[in-house]
Each structure stands twice: as C-alpha cells, then as structure tokens.
Amino acid sequence: MTQRSDDSRRRSPDRAAGRGPAVYTAFGLAAEAEPLSPGLHVVATPIGNLKDVTFRALSTLAAADAVLAEDTRVTRTLLAHYGITTPLLAYHEHSGESVRERMIARMKDGEALALVSDAGTPLVSDPGFKLVQAAIEAGLSVTPIPGPSAAITALVAAGLPTDRFFFEGFLPQKSGARRNRLAVLAGVPGTLVLFEAPHRLPEMLTDAAEVLGGARPAAVARELTKLFETVRRGDLAGLAAEYAASGPPKGEVVVVIGTAPEDAPGPEADADLDARIEAALARHSIKDAASLVADETGLKRREVYARALVLARRADDAGEV
Ligand code: SAM
Numbered sequence: 001m002t003q004r005s006d007d008s009r010r011r012s013p014d015r016a017a018g019r020g021p022a023v024y025t026a027f028g029l030a031a032e033a034e035p036l037s038p039g040l041h042v043v044a045t046p047i048g049n050l051k052d053v054t055f056r057a058l059s060t061l062a063a064a065d066a067v068l069a070e071d072t073r074v075t076r077t078l079l080a081h082y083g084i085t086t087p088l089l090a091y092h093e094h095s096g097e098s099v100r101e102r103m104i105a106r107m108k109d110g111e112a113l114a115l116v117s118d119a120g121t122p123l124v125s126d127p128g129f130k131l132v133q134a135a136i137e138a139g140l141s142v143t144p145i146p147g148p149s150a151a152i153t154a155l156v157a158a159g160l161p162t163d164r165f166f167f168e169g170f171l172p173q174k175s176g177a178r179r180n181r182l183a184v185l186a187g188v189p190g191t192l193v194l195f196e197a198p199h200r201l202p203e204m205l206t207d208a209a210e211v212l213g214g215a216r217p218a219a220v221a222r223e224l225t226k227l228f229e230t231v232r233r234g235d236l237a238g239l240a241a242e243y244a245a246s247g248p249p250k251g252e253v254v255v256v257i258g259t260a261p262e263d264a265p266g267p268e269a270d271a272d273l274d275a276r277i278e279a280a281l282a283r284h285s286i287k288d289a290a291s292l293v294a295d296e297t298g299l300k301r302r303e304v305y306a307r308a309l310v311l312a313r314r315a316d317d318a319g320e321v
Helices: 013-019 055-063 072-081 097-108 129-137 150-158 175-185 198-212 236-246 271-281 286-297 301-317
Strands: 023-026 029-032 039-043 066-069 088-090 112-116 142-145 165-170 191-196 217-222 230-235 253-257
Touching: 023 055, 029 055, 039 055, 039 097, 039 129, 055 112, 055 142, 066 072, 072 088, 097 112, 097 129, 129 142, 150 191, 150 217, 150 230, 150 253, 165 175, 175 198, 191 198, 198 217, 198 236, 198 253, 198 301, 217 236, 230 236, 236 301, 271 286, 271 301, 286 301
Parallel strands: 039 112, 039 142, 066 088, 066 112, 165 191
Antiparallel strands: 023 029, 191 253, 217 230, 217 253
C-alpha cells in the first residue's frame, strides 16, 4: 500500500490557536487525528449504518478546521457518535457564490475544510460540485476520502452485470419528462442505476416497464445497510406490478435495471394486447381486467397488470375516465 506523502501536512491555525489535539473515538478507543493539508477534503459518510465509515474519514473530520455539512443536525449526530468536536458550517444546494467565496478565502488562508453530505458520497446527487470546481479554479487541493455510496452499494447487491453501468441519479418527477429521459436511457449498453423517492417508486417502475420493456431484469434495493435492508429482484413488469399493488415502500430506494434479454419482446406495445386490455378496462377494475386478459391470452398476470396500469393511467391523463 502506498501512503500519500505530503510535506504540506500541518496543523491548521485553528488547531494551533488552541482547540486542542484533534481526536476521535471508536470502539471505546481514542485516536489522535493526523494533521491535514490545507484545501478541500471531500469525505464520504455512512448511508445508514454508522459503522460504515473509514478511519481516514474520521481522522479527516476530526482534524479539519470546519466541516461543511448539507444539514448540520444530521452531521452533528455522526460527529457526536465518534467524539468529534470540529465546528460545523452549513453548505447545501442553496448555498450561493458568496458562501463559496468565503470558503475559498478560508482555504487560501491555510485552512483545511471537510465537505460532507447527509449520507454517502458528496457530489453524487448531492451538493458539492460547484465548491469543488471553485476550489480547483482557485488552485487549491481537493482530496477525496472515499467511502459508501448508495449507488455502488445497490449495484453490487442487485445481481445484475457490473462490468458496465450508467449512474442516472434521479429521473424527472413528471411522468412525461421521465418517459422521455427513459427513452434516452433505453440505448445505454449497460446496467442502469437510478435513485428514486419512495413515494414515486410505483409510477417510476410502471413508466420504466413501458418505455424500456417489462422483461428487463431489475432490482429495488431498499434501506441499504440499515435494519430493514431488502433487495427485491425480478423483471420490470413484475416489480412494477408488485409496487403498484403494495404501494410505495417505506425508506430509501435505489433502482437497478439490467439490459434487455436477447429474446425479450421490445418495449413497443402489442396493439392486439392493448386493444384487449382497453376493452376489459372499459368494464372492469384494473386488477380484474388484467386477470381476464391474462386468462384469455395465457400471458403472465403481472405483465398484463403492468401494461393495464399504463393504459389506465394514459386514459386518465387524457381525461377519458
Ligand atoms: N450522495 C448519496 C450517496 O452517495 O449515496 C446519495 C444522495 S441522494 C440525495 C439520496 C438517494 O440515495 C435516496 O433518495 C436513495 O435513492 C439513495 N439512498 C441513500 N441512502 C440509501 C439507503 N440506505 N438505501 C437505499 N437507497 C439509499
């Protein structure tokens, strides 16, 4: 293992001014933090389980002159857990140019600032990009302290190919824009990793099944590293039907979607199937219409149900119901 050797490592003025030695405690043992070089230190923090933090992350948080946090209350809990007393400052998505200028000035003055988000890796669908950019432009050093991210954690648990993957983050919230974006993603030759708010998961999966094709293998990873961690695996049609029936899950979720199986029918709707479903929907509930058409055609009930949901919602949007 090669250690980073950095002659500019030093105690910062704040520390020199008498905040005492930088320490953290873990497993009942106190450790003295290593001095930091001036600049921005981008620190990954746990996504649920407080034990998922590296020694280097703790040492950096303890030695920094200040920790820039998305929500200081959330980060205070983490710091308190590890006996870290570094001052906290707010840095979030609404922080403007003037805040960044102040931070840059402090770092130019020789301070080491640590940037964290509420959970996981800062900048990954979290604030920090503009600050990193500003620090680089100002000629300051930017040091990443790697650790957890929900994206990679979900990817490795999904059971889908990992040799090529595309991280999309959050899709647009409105269905039309979401479908347009999914249509662009349909051509990505690798596994897709998406964040989603739990209350939008059922409709997002329905749109994904329609636009990408219900046969794509997929997984919904929920509450990763936490007590109720679960990974539901299946195909998009099946998962869309499951969550349409069960309603939104509790907790946080990541959706992982594989590429289409070679022999899968394309995402294009089957006109005959749609006509059957629409006829059944005119007389029955979505669930009954799906059962009826599944019996008529011999198709899987959950696949017909996922398609029926899409058609019912489309009719709803068009004001036909
Ligand atoms: N920067 C963070 C990271 O690297 O993990 C992600 C921040 S993003 C604002 C929050 C989203 O990450 C959630 O909506 C959810 O999709 C996902 N997420 C975060 N923690 C999670 C967890 N423990 N289990 C499942 N998904 C999680």
